[in-house]
Structure formats: C-alpha cells, structure tokens
Amino acid sequence: MSPLGLLxxxxxxxxxxxVEALLASxxxxxxxxxxxxxxxxxxxxxxxxxxxxxxxxxxxxDDKEELVAGRVYLAPSGYHxxxxxxxxxxxxxxxxxxxxxxxxxxxxxxxxxYGPAAAALLFSGHEDGWAGLAMLSSRGGRxxxxxxxxxxxxxxxxxxxDVKGWLARLSYVPRMKVQP
Amino acid sequence: MSHVTxxxxxxTLEVELLLEGVRRQYGFDLRNHSRxxxxxxxxxxxxxxxxxxxxxxxxxxxxxxxxxxxxxxALACPPDTLFADPAFFQDFRARVVPMLRxxxxxxxxxxGCFSGEDTYALAILLMEEGLWGRCRLYASDASEGLLAxxxxxxxRLPGEEDARNYREAGxxxxxxxxxxxxxxxAVLHPSLREGIFFTQHxxxxxxxxxxxxxxxxxxxxxSYNRSLASRAHERLYESLVRFGFLCLGRxxxxxxxxxxxxxxxxxxxxxxxxxxx
Numbered sequence: 465m466s467p468l469g470l471l472x473x474x475x476x477x478x479x480x481x482x483v484e485a486l487l488a489s490x491x492x493x494x495x496x497x498x499x500x501x502x503x504x505x506x507x508x509x510x511x512x513x514x515x516x517x518x519x520x521x522x523x524x525x526d527d528k529e530e531l532v533a534g535r536v537y538l539a540p541s542g543y544h545x546x547x548x549x550x551x552x553x554x555x556x557x558x559x560x561x562x563x564x565x566x567x568x569x570x571x572x573x574x575x576x577x578y579g580p581a582a583a584a585l586l587f588s589g590h591e592d593g594w595a596g597l598a599m600l601s602s603r604g605g606r607x608x609x610x611x612x613x614x615x616x617x618x619x620x621x622x623x624x625x626d627v628k629g630w631l632a633r634l635s636y637v638p639r640m641k642v643q644p
Numbered sequence: 645m646s647h648v649t650x651x652x653x654x655x656t657l658e659v660e661l662l663l664e665g666v667r668r669q670y671g672f673d674l675r676n677h678s679r680x681x682x683x684x685x686x687x688x689x690x691x692x693x694x695x696x697x698x699x700x701x702x703x704x705x706x707x708x709x710x711x712x713x714x715x716x717x718a719l720a721c722p723p724d725t726l727f728a729d730p731a732f733f734q735d736f737r738a739r740v741v742p743m744l745r746x747x748x749x750x751x752x753x754x755x756g757c758f759s760g761e762d763t764y765a766l767a768i769l770l771m772e773e774g775l776w777g778r779c780r781l782y783a784s785d786a787s788e789g790l791l792a793x794x795x796x797x798x799x800r801l802p803g804e805e806d807a808r809n810y811r812e813a814g815x816x817x818x819x820x821x822x823x824x825x826x827x828x829x830a831v832l833h834p835s836l837r838e839g840i841f842f843t844q845h846x847x848x849x850x851x852x853x854x855x856x857x858x859x860x861x862x863x864x865x866x867s868y869n870r871s872l873a874s875r876a877h878e879r880l881y882e883s884l885v886r887f888g889f890l891c892l893g894r895x896x897x898x899x900x901x902x903x904x905x906x907x908x909x910x911x912x913x914x915x916x917x918x919x920x921x
Contacts, residue, residue: 524895525895526895526896526897526899527865527866527893527895527896527897528678528869528870528873528900529900540894540895542729542894543895546678546680546681546684547680548678548679548680548869551870553678553680553681553866554866554895555678555680555681555684555721555866556721556723556863556866556893557681557684557685557721558721558724569684572680572683572684573680573683573684576652576679576680576683577679577680579652603649603652604649
C-alpha cells in the first residue's frame, strides 16, 4: 500500500454540519494536507464555521498555493479547486452538476496527480463526486462514502462516527515526506 | 502492472506527444500550462469531438489549423457573462476611477480577454464614468478564434441575473442601453466595439508592446503553471507605468511571483495592485 500523501473530501451543501463534525475529529497532527469541496453559493461564508471546531487551520487558498501537511484547504466560491503535485490550482471552468466548486474536478485531479497516494471521502446525497470517486479508485486511491444509501459495488461505506478509525488505518508517511 | 496503470501511463504519453506536436507545428507551448486544468480541458474536448484517444486528436490538430483553433478555444474558460464578478467592477469604480480622473490620457490593457465579456464590461464602466474619451482600451488574447468572437461583440442575451450584477457593479443606466437584441443574442453598441483595439498577443511568449496606466489580467493566468505565470507577470510588470494599476482575479495574487515587492494591494479591494517600484 502506498503511503498517504493527500486526503480529499467532497460534500453537498446539506452536509455542511457533518463536514464540520468530520473536521473536528481530525487528529491535530495529521501528516497530510486535506483538500475540501463543499457545494456553496456565491456569497456564502463557510471557512469560519468549518474552522470552529477543527484542530487544523482551515483556509481558502489562492491559485497556485503550495500544499502543506496539516492544513485544510477549502474550495472558494465560484472556482473549482484542483490539485497538482504539491500545489493547488483554481479553475473557472463551467459548473458541473450545477455546482462550482464541484467535487468531481477535485477527485479527477487527485487521481491524476496522486493516484494511490490519495484517499477520498465523499458525503453522499448528491450526484456530483461519484465519477471522480470511481476514477480515483481505479487509479489505486482509497475511497469511501459517508452516509446512508444503496450500497455501491467496490465503494466502502463508513458511518461518520467510524471515520476516525478509517483514517487511522491508512498508512501515513512521516511528516516532511509528503508524497509524491 | 495493472491494466489501469498502463492506460493512465499511455494517456500521459499521448498527451506529451500532442503537446510536443502542437508546439512544433504552431508554436503554442502548452507544456507549461496548469497540468490538472489542461488535462480536464483536453479530456472534455476529446469527448466533444467524439474522439477516442489523444493520438487521434493529435492527427486532426496537426493537419488542420482550424482544429487547432478549436483546441485553443476549448482550453479557454471565459467569464459566464458581462459583469460576472460585480464586486471587482464596484471596487474599480470606487477606488481606481477617482485616480484615473486626474490623468489627461489613459491607456488600458486587458491581457487575456477571452471572448470579450470583461472587456465590454470595463468599456461600459469607463463610459459611464466619463473616461471613455481619453481612454485607449487594448484587449488581447492568444487565440485568434476567441479574439474574433470578442471583435464581433455579440454575446449571449443578458438575463435578470446579469442585470442584477450590472447594478451591483455600480451601473448607472440599464444594461439594455448597451446592446440591441437579436433573438437569443445581444449585439453590443458599435460605439463600444469601435473604441476597443483587439490584438493577438500571447502572454506566454510575446514581449510587452506598450506602457499602460491600467492592466487587467483576471483569471487568465489560472491556466498557466507557476513558472509560466511568473514569466507572464514579468510582461505585466514591464507593461505598467510606475503607480499603474494591476487588476488580478479574486483568488490570484502577486505574492508568489518575483514582483511581490514591487506592488501594493489597494486595501479593501479584490486584488487590485498598484505598482510602486
């Protein structure tokens, strides 16, 4: 199993409260960066509420910002958020599934840039994110879906309360050696 | 090696070959473009062209200059509408325009104008502020196809949201004053079109062509990777007079460029910088 270099999280707007709970449960010494897309409107402030209980700093990155382990990067409104090796890129491509930011673009870029070194969590409840999840999974990334719904072949379902354990089972790389 | 890894590696190889071919045949170097964005745009273009592989796209693009224009067009992500980012135009009106009023003549460069949405929005703003008479507005793009669209001045018919954005941007009249409706399209008023100098210019390769009091380059550099964006910033810097204004996109910054120290951000604006050194 490749050591983990990146955790990506996608969520529909309705799951904001669960995302807040997930962020609150992250270990303060998480050795990888977290990149997060939550569906949002143009004028919605989100970083503040998500940061409230999170032990890690939550920020809305500028284009081409470097990825630093132990930080949570939230997609700003009106842009898709993509990852390259070691840095973030923003994009003004059209909305996908009616959303910008959308989850699929992020997952697709994580599959390309990190492949098996990426892990992804998707909150269910929206059609956006499934295609990206399948692509990341096919490239060897570890993926799971949080929330209720029909079981989907090949995709693990994890209740929110068990996410901590799911994360702990991923093999982290030591700090300062973020892959790739 | 699994089948999936092999196909991913093959795709990478095909993309490399396509980019190399495009560079050698047309002089457009896409290798320093933002890779994740480029891959997504290329994949989308492949689907829209109903082709199976990048090798097939390469064949088409190398033999047909129009297919190359189509590719460049597919890579661009133009703003959705006029005044798509009203907060910027509002800030520009409130903070930059008062200083421009003190200049006898103003040269403005919109670098990376796509199909002209922001260019025309800026022209409308300058008109309303009474600066149009002493302004020369240049708009450039690397793609001749997009530039031709921009020159035509025909946009998708603005709807209610556009009218709201226009008002939020500080618009003083009605957006409908600036165009004639033609079915689902809006033909912009000739006085706007004729006052703009559209010119082909590639920020990645071409030198600075004049000195300007204002340079707009909003969300254009998102498509470049870090090293190419830094080089493009050199062009922008060279093209600005001292105390000139550089307007970037809402999530772009000079911070990670070699010119960070040469600019001051206008406080309370969405990324309007003033060249101070």
